[in-house]
Amino acid sequence: MTTTTTAHTNIALIKYWGKKDPQLHLPYTDSLSLTLDGYSTTTTTQFLPGRQDQVQVNGHPASPAFFQRVVNFLDLVRQVNHSQKGILVQTTNQVPTAAGLASSASGFAALAGSLNRLFQMNLTPTQLSCLARRGSGSASRSIFGGFVRWQHGTGDFDSYALPIDEHPQLPLTLLSVVFNGQAKKVSSTQGMEQAVQTSPFYPQWPQIVERDLDEMLLAIQKQDIAEIGQLAESNCLAMHALNWTARPFFTYFTAETWQLINLLPIWRQRGVLVYATVDAGPNVKLITNQETLPVVRKLVQSKFPQAQLTTLYPGPGLT
Ligand code: 2P0
Numbered sequence: 233m234t235t236t237t238t239a240h241t242n243i244a245l246i247k248y249w250g251k252k253d254p255q256l257h258l259p260y261t262d263s264l265s266l267t268l269d270g271y272s273t274t275t276t277t278q279f280l281p282g283r284q285d286q287v288q289v290n291g292h293p294a295s296p297a298f299f300q301r302v303v304n305f306l307d308l309v310r311q312v313n314h315s316q317k318g319i320l321v322q323t324t325n326q327v328p329t330a331a332g333l334a335s336s337a338s339g340f341a342a343l344a345g346s347l348n349r350l351f352q353m354n355l356t357p358t359q360l361s362c363l364a365r366r367g368s369g370s371a372s373r374s375i376f377g378g379f380v381r382w383q384h385g386t387g388d389f390d391s392y393a394l395p396i397d398e399h400p401q402l403p404l405t406l407l408s409v410v411f412n413g414q415a416k417k418v419s420s421t422q423g424m425e426q427a428v429q430t431s432p433f434y435p436q437w438p439q440i441v442e443r444d445l446d447e448m449l450l451a452i453q454k455q456d457i458a459e460i461g462q463l464a465e466s467n468c469l470a471m472h473a474l475n476w477t478a479r480p481f482f483t484y485f486t487a488e489t490w491q492l493i494n495l496l497p498i499w500r501q502r503g504v505l506v507y508a509t510v511d512a513g514p515n516v517k518l519i520t521n522q523e524t525l526p527v528v529r530k531l532v533q534s535k536f537p538q539a540q541l542t543t544l545y546p547g548p549g550l551t
Pocket residue numbers: 243244246247248249257263336337367368369370371420421510511512
């Protein structure tokens with residue numbers, strides 16, 4: 233039997249940054265994301281005759297590090313199902329450019345979905361979200377489409393994502409600006425740990441998230457894109473400030489990231505609806521609406537002619 237599942241990546245508007253339990257991927261705070269229509273992962277799984285696993289990414293054998301991460305996840309699922317069978321995992325990342333933006337969010341959501349079918353586990357979406365979380369924290373949110381909230385919970389069984397609005401009707405539009413698709417130097421896991429342990433501002437982070445989350449839920453309800461953008465940008469900068477204030481400090485921003493961020497207040501003063509959010513890398517996702525997108529595209533192109541631009545819209549959950 234072969235089973236195939238597709239999941240889409242998501243962008244956090246209220247960020248997940250810090251693990252209370254690194255092994256179970258239990259976060260200190262809730263987070264809120266938008267599932268996107270681009271950057272999807274399609275994963276097929278099937279049982280192999282022996283006990284050995286095989287992992288292929290875009291038709292090639294996985295790197296040793298990624299292979300191990302997938303095998304750890306397979307072990308977890310085998311344990312639950314009292315199985316020792318080897319599994320073939322074939323995963324394909326649909327990325328619009330060669331920028332290497334493969335995401336662990338869509339990757340582990342798709343793998344969880346495919347294994348759910350292979351082992352005929354009949355997990356509910358909530359249980360699937362818990363399982364995907366064990367592969368990668370942000371994967372818990374990619375089970376659902378549209379706006380999604382990951383509630384931090386108290387343990388393995390209540391730390392899962394829930395849909396807020398699976399089919400958003402607002403004309404929210406994102407422009408992905410890729411300066412540099414190279415792998416980041418500090419992994420998310422490492423970065424979170426350093427921020428949690430050493431930033432003097434980390435104790436304030438849960439309060440910031442709580443406030444931003446309440447306001448974001450209201451903004452989504454009102455379909456107020458300017459308010460959504462403003463909150464996402466401010467929450468993103470607060471997350472990155474944890475990294476700048478870690479000891480030793482680190483940052484995912486490059487000169488180009490800063491350059492673009494610094495232009496935003498100037499463009500907004502001219503009446504352009506545009507806000508930014510940045511994850512654990514140098515690239516920026518601009519938040520705007522359908523009507524303003526051509527203006528934003530032109531502005532970015534004029535300043536960063538080398539950057540790869542991709543338009544993204546709200547996307548679906550697991551299929
Ligand atoms: C997020 N990020 O909320 C945050 C914001 C990056 C910046 O979740 O260690 O791959 O697998 O739980 O989910 C990226 O980290 O981390 C991430 P793990 P993950 O989207």
